[in-house]
Amino acid sequence: MKTSLLSAGLALIASAAAYPQFMDLKNLDLKNLGFESNSNSNSNTNPNTQSSWQPKEWIAPGSDDSRGPCPGLNTLANHGYLPRNGKGITLKILEDGMLEGFNIEHADAVLLFFQAIRTSPIPFNDRFDLADLGRHGILEHDISLSRSDAYFADPKPFNETVWAETMSYFTTPMISVEQLAKARMGRLATSKKTNPDFELSWLADGFSWGECASFFEIMADGTTGTVRKEYIDYWFRNERMPTELGWQRRNVTMKSAERMKYSGLLMKAAGVTKRDVASDAYGYPLH
Numbered sequence: 001m002k003t004s005l006l007s008a009g010l011a012l013i014a015s016a017a018a019y020p021q022f023m024d025l026k027n028l029d030l031k032n033l034g035f036e037s038n039s040n041s042n043s044n045t046n047p048n049t050q051s052s053w054q055p056k057e058w059i060a061p062g063s064d065d066s067r068g069p070c071p072g073l074n075t076l077a078n079h080g081y082l083p084r085n086g087k088g089i090t091l092k093i094l095e096d097g098m099l100e101g102f103n104i105e106h107a108d109a110v111l112l113f114f115q116a117i118r119t120s121p122i123p124f125n126d127r128f129d130l131a132d133l134g135r136h137g138i139l140e141h142d143i144s145l146s147r148s149d150a151y152f153a154d155p156k157p158f159n160e161t162v163w164a165e166t167m168s169y170f171t172t173p174m175i176s177v178e179q180l181a182k183a184r185m186g187r188l189a190t191s192k193k194t195n196p197d198f199e200l201s202w203l204a205d206g207f208s209w210g211e212c213a214s215f216f217e218i219m220a221d222g223t224t225g226t227v228r229k230e231y232i233d234y235w236f237r238n239e240r241m242p243t244e245l246g247w248q249r250r251n252v253t254m255k256s257a258e259r260m261k262y263s264g265l266l267m268k269a270a271g272v273t274k275r276d277v278a279s280d281a282y283g284y285p286l287h
């Protein structure tokens, strides 16, 4: 076991600080989103950046390969930025895969890694499999945009019915922050109404906003507050980078703070205010 409990604990504290529940949203103004211009001179630019970027080969997973509820990591595995069998993902593998595949900074991989290993069925493991992420109630949660609630069906695979519900909110070729916020709140309303086992922990609630934020950070370049609907649909359905539709990996390396910013914008668009530690954003007591 290479991971010490101390470093895991520190990383958890760091990751908690990165979740939007702690954000003060009052200063975020949706009318003036404050998106920076697309600055390629940003010092965080990945040195590997090319003007026309081509991903590694996409290969559909085989029946023995491990895949889970995360379209981001499944995609990285399908392109070979993570082990194609989806198994034994260590911190180093994750850091390299997230940077090379999606241009996400190492610190972000560290933050998520120490969440991910909590889902391994092997206590204190220093690696995880993609399917581990689908163990309900650790990180996997209800109200997913493209996956069933665990009460109804396996929450790991893409689910056509759930996705159709989410897509119904995307009424224009470009998805906006407001549309995605509505879609996420719509999924929440559906789960509350139909799922007798509905629950959304404080952590899952924060994760869910962060997942939405990835639309703008990874499928767009993090500067526009909009993303092409066809990129998102292609990505979710195929778990493949939509380069054949014109998508390019972002030029400027994504920092965790960006996810906080977009999570905040999404929450604000949904009318969700600053969270406290006694109840979730919707008034449910925390578990």
Ligand code: HEM
Pocket (backbone or CB within 6 Å): 069, 070, 071, 072, 073, 094, 098, 102, 104, 109, 112, 113, 115, 116, 133, 134, 139, 140, 141, 142, 143, 144, 145, 146, 147, 155, 211, 212, 214, 215, 218
């Ligand atoms: C170690 C890194 C990561 C971990 C541990 C992780 C974990 C997860 C988990 C457990 C879920 C399932 C939550 C649920 O919907 O029930 C999820 C969903 C999701 N992840 Fe990741 N993820 C990681 C990286 C990424 C990356 C790099 C992206 C973007 C490219 C991404 C985008 C998403 C999206 C959009 C969803 C929502 C899917 C849906 O609601 O249907 N994730 N992730």
Ligand SMILES: [Mg+2]
Pocket (backbone or CB within 6 Å): 069, 140, 141, 142, 143, 144, 147, 148, 149, 155
């Ligand atoms: Mg889920």
